[in-house]
Amino acid sequence: MNRRKKTNIAVGLLLWVFCVAMFFPMLFIIINAFKTFGEVVMDPLALPAVWNLDNFKEVIRTGNYIRVFLNTIYFAMLSGVIVLVFGSMAGFKLSRMNNKVSQAIMLVFMIAMMLPFPVIMIPLAVMATKLHISNHLTMISILNAGFSCSLAVIMYMQTVKGIPRELDECADMDGCSGYRFFFTIIFPLLKPMSGTLAVLYFIRYWNDLMLPMILISKKELYTIPLSQLSFYNQFTQNRWNLLLAAGLMALLPVIVLYLFAQKTIISGMVAGAVKG
Amino acid sequence: MKSRKKLRKECLGFIKFVAPMLILYTLFFLIPLVQTIYYSFTDYNGINPKLGWIGLGNYRAVFQDKYFYNSLLFTVLSALLFMAVINVAGFVLALGLNRKIRSRNILRAIIFCPFIFNNVTVGFIWQFLLGRLMTDLYPLTGWGIFKIGWLSEERLVIYSVVLVKAWQAVGYFMVIYLAGLQMLPQDPLEAAAIDGCGGWNRIFKIVLPLMRPTSFVCLFLAITETLNMFPLLMTLTNGGPGHASENISLYIYNEAFKSHRMGYASALSVILTIVVLMVAMVQMRLTKEGDA
Numbered sequence: 001m002n003r004r005k006k007t008n009i010a011v012g013l014l015l016w017v018f019c020v021a022m023f024f025p026m027l028f029i030i031i032n033a034f035k036t037f038g039e040v041v042m043d044p045l046a047l048p049a050v051w052n053l054d055n056f057k058e059v060i061r062t063g064n065y066i067r068v069f070l071n072t073i074y075f076a077m078l079s080g081v082i083v084l085v086f087g088s089m090a091g092f093k094l095s096r097m098n099n100k101v102s103q104a105i106m107l108v109f110m111i112a113m114m115l116p117f118p119v120i121m122i123p124l125a126v127m128a129t130k131l132h133i134s135n136h137l138t139m140i141s142i143l144n145a146g147f148s149c150s151l152a153v154i155m156y157m158q159t160v161k162g163i164p165r166e167l168d169e170c171a172d173m174d175g176c177s178g179y180r181f182f183f184t185i186i187f188p189l190l191k192p193m194s195g196t197l198a199v200l201y202f203i204r205y206w207n208d209l210m211l212p213m214i215l216i217s218k219k220e221l222y223t224i225p226l227s228q229l230s231f232y233n234q235f236t237q238n239r240w241n242l243l244l245a246a247g248l249m250a251l252l253p254v255i256v257l258y259l260f261a262q263k264t265i266i267s268g269m270v271a272g273a274v275k276g
Numbered sequence: 277m278k279s280r281k282k283l284r285k286e287c288l289g290f291i292k293f294v295a296p297m298l299i300l301y302t303l304f305f306l307i308p309l310v311q312t313i314y315y316s317f318t319d320y321n322g323i324n325p326k327l328g329w330i331g332l333g334n335y336r337a338v339f340q341d342k343y344f345y346n347s348l349l350f351t352v353l354s355a356l357l358f359m360a361v362i363n364v365a366g367f368v369l370a371l372g373l374n375r376k377i378r379s380r381n382i383l384r385a386i387i388f389c390p391f392i393f394n395n396v397t398v399g400f401i402w403q404f405l406l407g408r409l410m411t412d413l414y415p416l417t418g419w420g421i422f423k424i425g426w427l428s429e430e431r432l433v434i435y436s437v438v439l440v441k442a443w444q445a446v447g448y449f450m451v452i453y454l455a456g457l458q459m460l461p462q463d464p465l466e467a468a469a470i471d472g473c474g475g476w477n478r479i480f481k482i483v484l485p486l487m488r489p490t491s492f493v494c495l496f497l498a499i500t501e502t503l504n505m506f507p508l509l510m511t512l513t514n515g516g517p518g519h520a521s522e523n524i525s526l527y528i529y530n531e532a533f534k535s536h537r538m539g540y541a542s543a544l545s546v547i548l549t550i551v552v553l554m555v556a557m558v559q560m561r562l563t564k565e566g567d568a
Contacts, residue, residue, distance in 0.1 A: 008375050008377055011372045011377060012377040012378070012379065012383075015369070015373065015383050016379070016383070018369070018387070022386070022443065023386065025402070026401075028404075028405060028409060029401050029404070032404070043412065044404075044409045044412050045409070045412060086297040086300065089293040089296065089297065090293060090297035092293060093289055093290060093292075093293035093294045094294060097286070105298065108301075109301065111305075112301070112305050114552055115309075116500070116503040116504050116548070116552070117504070118506070118528040118532075118545055119309065119312060119545045119549050119552075120304075120305060120312060121528070121532065121545075122308075122311075122532050122538050122541055122542055122545065123308035123309075123311035124304065124308050125322075125532075126322065127308065144304075145300060146300030147304045149297055149300065149301055178292065179292065203392050206394070207394035207395065209394070209396055209507040210507060224394075225394055225395075225396040225507075228396045228397065229396060232400065232511070238408075243400050244401070244404065247397035247400050247401060248397075250394055250396070250397050251394070251397055254392050254393070255389075255392075258389065258392055262388075265392065266388055269391075269451070270451050270455045273452050273493060273497055274452070274455070
């Protein structure tokens with residue numbers, strides 16, 4: 001028993017060493033995000049002479065960051081809401097049907113989980129230009145929800161299986177059916193799954209670069225990853241202090257979310273991997 | 277009469293509940309997928325609205341394109357390398373964390389954290405570290421490892437890319453393995469303990485075979501992750517130096533939106549789709565066999 005305890009302590013120590021090594025890079029990033037450009041060029045290893053927020057201020061000013069931030073939130077939230085509402089409806093019905101048709105439809109939904117984005121990227125860009133929906137955040141969010149809904153539909157299907165059918169029949173006899181039944185009785189029961197999916201989809205959309213990159217060309221509509229990229233391309237002499245500050249600002253909301261919903265995020269991502 | 281009424285009700289329910297999502301999915305995934313196939317037979321360049329039908333011309337060109345083979349080779353090699361690194365590292369970390377360690381939850385949370393970072397930031401961070409910081413570390417330490425241009429040498433760039441991707445995703449694979457370890461049936465493990473089978477023997481002869489389903493998931497997940505890593509490539513190396521770190525997804529993007537050869541890029545996409553679906557079919561086969 002004693003030997004086991006000793007091994008546990010040794011393993012724990014090793015893991016901590018690994019953790020620190022893994023986070024060492026982040027340390028340099030944080031240090032350099034607070035330095036002036038001159039300091040970064042002179043010596044990237046040294047601590048900043050003064051810990052000032054100038055880089056962050058400049059990113060906010062030149063990158064129009066508040067607007068960009070709001071754009072990203074709007075894009076991520078709207079896409080997420082569409083996926084959750086329509087996806088839960090579809091998942092519910094498909095799970096209840098439980099026949100050849102619903103199984104076939106589920107398989108069709110699963111195709112999108114396997115294929116990488118470039119496979120549909122070209123027609124999406126062409127379609128968006130033809131329908132005049134590029135540079136239109138609301139339409140882009142709808143489009144985004146359309147091709148990324150698979151995970152939600154499949155996860156909701158699994159969850160609805162655990163809700164007894166008798167509930168549907170009882171409510172039907174009491175004259176409560178259709179949308180009213182779904183949104184007053186079933187949807188609240190799906191809340192835990194909705195919470196998990198909301199967080200997962202928010203992170204995914206928040207970090208998404210490709211779709212905004214092919215559909216958004218107006219600077220006022222940039223999302224965060226897109227503005228980071230344009231920041232990078234804008235400076236021929238790489239202004240690392242600004243780029244790293246912008247990077248930290250992009251990470252911050254996700255890290256805050258992670259602090260609060262760490263368990264949900266991890267278990268949700270594991271479930272998504274195992275089912276997909 | 278009754279069954280017809282029931283059928284009608286069923287159809288109505290289907291339209292009310294499934295149709296909204298299915299319509300969006302069809303419009304923005306299924307139709308584009310079919311359109312990709314159609315474009316691949318044309319000389320579409322994204323500007324001229326008149327499509328010229330050129331049959332298999334694009335496909336013939338693909339198989340003579342040395343950059344296609346280059347990107348294919350990079351994709352396959354990086355996928356294999358990533359698969360090996362991430363699965364070994366993820367499994368070992370999971371074994372460690374599966375022990376009764378006091379700070380287990382914090383460790384798990386920290387190691388997983390980079391996985392939720394956005395690819396653009398991760399790319400910039402590592403471009404700074406490998407491209408900029410290392411040049412300053414060399415005169416300080418004199419270690420040869422810092423003298424090497426990790427991102428600028430064609431020979432080495434694949435290792436750097438896989439390393440960065442592994443840094444980002446190791447926590448993800450770790451938690452999947454951890455979940456697998458925690459779902460293992462306890463009986464064989466206890467029986468092994470009674471029979472005096474411990475340490476490495478226990479891991480290699482009992483735990484690993486029992487983990488087969490989880491390993492399958494992780495192996496194929498590694499392929500998907502490498503195919504999807506092109507935003508990272510774009511910010512880390514942008515395919516460079518030259519075309520040395522251009523994977524197939526990035527090549528498709530460059531052909532379509534930089535060279536405006538959309539028809540040609542569509543042909544590449546179709547080939548990629550076929551390959552991915554074939555891999556997925558192999559996976560399904562193997563998982564089914566594993567279950568039986």
